[in-house]
Amino acid sequence: MPMNREVVITGMGVLSPIGCDLAELVSGLSAGQSGIRLCEPKWLQKKFPGGVIPRSFAGEFTKLELPFLDRCPQMAVIAARQAITDAGLGDFSGYKQRAGLYYGTVRGGAETEQTGYEQILVEHKNARPFSVMAMMHNAGAAQISLRHQILGPVMTHSTACASSGTAIGEALRAIRDGYLDVAVAGGAETPLTPGVFWVFDATRALAAPDGQDVGRSCRPFAKDRAGLVLGEGAAFVVLESADHAKRRGAPCYASLSGYGVASDGYHIAAPHAQGEATAMRLGLEDAGLAPGAIGYLNAHATATRGGDVVEAEAIRTVFGDAAPTLPVSSTKSLHGHLLGATSALELVITVVAMSESFIPATAHLAEVDPECSLNHIANRAVFDQPIEHAMSFSSGFGGTNVALVISKHREMPAKRPVIPVSSS
Amino acid sequence: MDHAEILTKIRASLSERFGLEADQLAEDARLRELGVDSMHVLEIMLDLESDLGVSLSDLSLPPNPSLGEVTAVITKNLAGQA
DSSP: OOOOEEEEEEEEEEEEEEBBSHHHHHHHHHHHHOOEEEOTTTTOSSSEEEEEEOOOOOSHHHHHGGGOOOHHHHHHHHHHHHHHHTTTTOGGGGGGGGGEEEEEESSSSHHHHHHHHIIIIIIOOOOOOOOOHHHSTTHHHHHHHHHHHHSOOOOOOOOGGGGHHHHHHHHHHHHHHSSOOOEEEEEOOOOOSHHHHHHHHHHHBBBBOOSSSSSGGTTTTBTTTTOBOOOOOOOOEEEEHHEEEEOOOOOOOEEEEEEEEEEESOOOSOOOOOHHHHHHHHHHHHTTTOOOOOOOOOOOOOHHHHHHHHHHHHHHHHHGGGGGOOEEEEEHHHHHGGGGGHHHHHHHHHHHHHHHHHOOOOOSSSSSSSSGGGGEOSSSSSSOOOOSSSEEEETTSSSSEEEEEOOSSSSOOOOOOSSOOOOO | OOOHHHHHHHHHHHHHOOOOOOOOOTTOOOOHHOOOOHHHHHHHHHHHHHHHOOOOOOOOOOOOHHHHHHHHHHHHHHHHOO
């Protein structure tokens, strides 16, 4: 019979287009500062908006390490290290198989793969011996495990845009059911490569750069929304049983109180309100909460014509009478869509919103699409808004939907993201 | 090409590719202690192959080889081809 233990979030780390530590993230969200910039991918005769982190992370690694590290696992290692340090942990070897790592990514080492194709087709060169280790999807997970001696399950989830959400949810279950004491969970994605732009552009789902201001190219729920904007980054949380955190005197940001996962079984790309609603309901049930208890919902809303309408319908169905007062926003308007890392980033955003008592806004929402009617927090964050429980929702190509629910912890000391966390 | 010349080439490659300092690269230095693993060695050997226009057929190395032992394997390969 599995145990049933409370699970808390004791550490967080983030590299995102709107901030490369928690303090920067809070300030970017509060100010509604857009991290969307103009991308001009090599080979393509086209420009795209993208959620860019305008810096290289290569300087954080030695020249012996770098050949094994695509930009994607580089970001995974750095964001996970932030989270682990933030939790007051470092080396997990003493936990043996009771520490786990749960990772999500869609494309893994996309830049290395892109370079490989150029080397084969254009330069006619041989691959380097490291290429496999740099581009394999579990590279980020494995690199974190090596560096921090995480010796239990080291798992990589690829459930499209729900990847890091299912990673975090499955980590929650492993701790709650008594298999683990502690887990590091999150995701990383670096999709701003010609190849990834090329394939997404073919779906006609990508926004063009806004003619006036590229920073406002991603407009979820808006009548004039024009498609999704890809973004890069990584986000991780440290999860542990509440008892374990109490024993080591660690404060927590929040409880991870619910996880709902449900699949559409409907279409390889088109979302379906029924599957989305089921994941939200299961998340609420898992947390033991009525819909009216949720004080903020961070929506998946990517700003595609069809997806936002389906999600709004799912939210109205699940929240019913509570829907007209439930504050909803999609922060993708500021950071773009981080694919496999998006769910983790948005969970971290939801946690900082709760701990700092503010609700981040959907930026660039001048006029709401009537088909997306909800209680939108539009354009300006709402401050001094205590949140007891919140939900972050994500939905992926292929039909996997995930809802993560967080709750304020009643007894344990509350932790706040006030101290800047070094990325080094 | 003799042992000393090969050793010089390997040292240059380790410095250029992986940022190792010349004073770390004594002939008896063990690769593991330098942080150099079998993938790094493979890259160095591929460099040498393309540099010298040869194909190294026997790349079997002892466990945790020294720089000198790697050099000896390559020198032996080249001698076999001469």
